[in-house]
Amino acid sequence: MEPLRQNTRRLGTERYHDEESEIDDRQALDSSRSSLDDRLDSTAHLIDGNEDGYGDYGNDAGQERYNPRYPDLGPRSYWRILMDGPEVPKEPHVTMIFPKLQTYPNTIAKMFPTFVKRTILVVYLFMWSLIFMVLANESILSSPMIGDEHADLLRCSAVPQVWYGKNDWCGLNGEDCYGSNTGKVFRFKCPADCIKESWTYSETPVGGYESVYRPYVIGGNNTYRADSYVCGAAVHRGIVSNRAGGCGMIRFTGPKLNGFISEKSHGIESIGTEAEFPASYEFLDTSGLSLSGCYDLRVIIISVNIILSLIFGYFVSHPGLFLYGLTIAGFWTVILASNPPLAGGEELADAELISLGFRRLLPALLSTYVIYGFSTKPQLKDLEANFSRMVFWVSGFWIAILENYVFAALPLDRLTPHDLNAQPGAWLALIILVSVVLSIAIGQAYVIWRLGKFKPYIQYYLLVIALLIALSFVPNQTLRMHHYIWTLILLPGTGFKTTPSLFYQGLLVGLFVSGVARWDFDSILQTYEQLRRGAPTFKGGFAKFGEPAIIEGGGVLKNITLLWQSLSDARQSDESIDTAWDGYSLIINDVERYRGRNNSFNITDWAIQSFGNLTESIALTYYVRVAFAEIVGSRTGDYTRAGKIVLNTGEWKVPPPGAI
Structure with a gap:
């Protein structure tokens, strides 16, 4: 039994000395590696100098500085250098301009316990939110009032309450739009920055002119075509400010037979046209009325x-x-x-926002x-x-x-x-x-x-x-x-x-x-x-005008009948014509004036019936466009560009190619 104990003690002593020797070897190896790391770090510092906004990759908290990512396989190819980067990656850092200002918040933060810092932050965010809510309510969320009447908050562009849009959107003779109601008064509030925001971004016809990338304001001298963007026209008239918006009132004044003038005012050059239009409006004076919630406080x-x-x-x-x-x-x-x-003047525009x-x-x-x-x-x-x-x-x-x-x-x-x-x-x-x-x-x-x-x-x-x-x-x-x-x-x-x-x-x-x-x-x-934003669909085929039938009349006007290609003829030459088309839609001066199955229209008879005895003082120039349409349904194809007809001279200008 004693020899067994002696052998056990001897084996334990030998194991202890072996472990002690292994620890010494590891310490020596670590010391060698540390010395090598120090030399490499010194060399890297001399090369980089820490002058280029980059520091050595890693930190001093135990991450090994020299740890080649790739085995020594000889010189690296340009492709490997590009894909793998430098052998020792460089960690970028922000240049510490004004060092005291950079670290000042950290210094202040150490002076207060966490609870105090969190309380200050919550109070700050609450006060910020409160200030923002008060200003936003006054600027856009509160109901604008002109006198005792509510005013509709509008966007700067098209206003469906006044005029739905171009071509046939307002129905025959524009009767489906509010703007055709002569004598009606409309109260409104406009936001700021309406000079740029009242642009059109697709070609919109104004007689023979196609408006795009400019404010859609037609007329001047306080007489504007009813499809003009109300807020753009209000800035043009000086009723509201481009910087702070404002409130105003318009009154619809019925047809304007001798066209609309072009006028440059308050940063907007309006569009002029000699063509008549079935509706117009003017701005009313609000200086004697109390206004509230009318101004856009976005700058503040x-x-x-x-x-x-x-x-x-x-x-x-x-x-x-x-x-x-x-x-x-x-x-x-x-x-x-x-x-x-803003979507265009809902009754509860603030709630919608x-x-x-x-x-x-x-x-x-x-x-x-x-x-x-x-x-x-x-x-x-x-x-x-x-x-x-x-x-x-x-x-x-x-x-x-x-x-x-x-x-x-x-x-x-x-x-x-x-x-x-x-x-x-x-x-x-x-x-x-x-x-x-x-x-x-x-x-x-x-x-x-x-x-x-x-x-x-x-x-x-x-x-x-x-x-x-x-x-x-x-x-x-x-x-x-x-x-x-x-x-x-x-x-x-x-x-x-x-x-x-x-x-x-x-x-x-x-x-x-x-x-x-x-x-x-x-x-x-x-x-x-x-x-497409109102641009042509380029589907269903295009109608085409023919030469109008012109007969000399006994008075100032010539008897002129507009003619266009029939659907049966169009389908023989163009297979893309939509089978649903069963009639035609005719636009005269940007308003639909005819919708039916005939492919002809006597524009002289229509003008006399609409405006009475025409003289030289009344616009005798008409811009016409035609499209295929559904008579029973509401679909309409793309309209041609505008052709021009003058009733007293019989002058006819063929529409340019394309659709609008």
């Missing part, structure tokens, strides 16, 4: 929100709280101040969560550059929230071939814009390469490009890169701690918020019908 609201958000962005360092706070503030600023999506806002807010916040995870958290977590975050991130955010002002001078509407060709200077502006974006992308790509993450990012963007190319080939669809789509695509490339990345991310998040708040989550694929 925007200014207050920018100032309070700068303070918020300086002291709030938590990435999630920072992002969601600014997103909600920017979202409601767009909805209720800078670019409200609130409902619409919450309908869009929830999916916007869910998208913000994705932005937070992929972009904002990696960039702002543990960021000590509080001053840079405030100056660059928050300023970029508000530049984008106010994109309808900041980028208003750019001759860009929508990035579709039709719109780019239609607006002068659009292609040049697009080329410049793409060049700027590409230069920024190259700078961000370099940051990504220095981090050693170029390969996954280039794979991501190549996949996105491939998907977009594939979507562009979907039949009968147009690829539409809305605000929110291309910002979501670009945002992952901004999630880095560099000063330019702060600005780029703020800008892109602001564009996302403003796009969703104003235009909602529109589809990336849209049909032509969804995009």
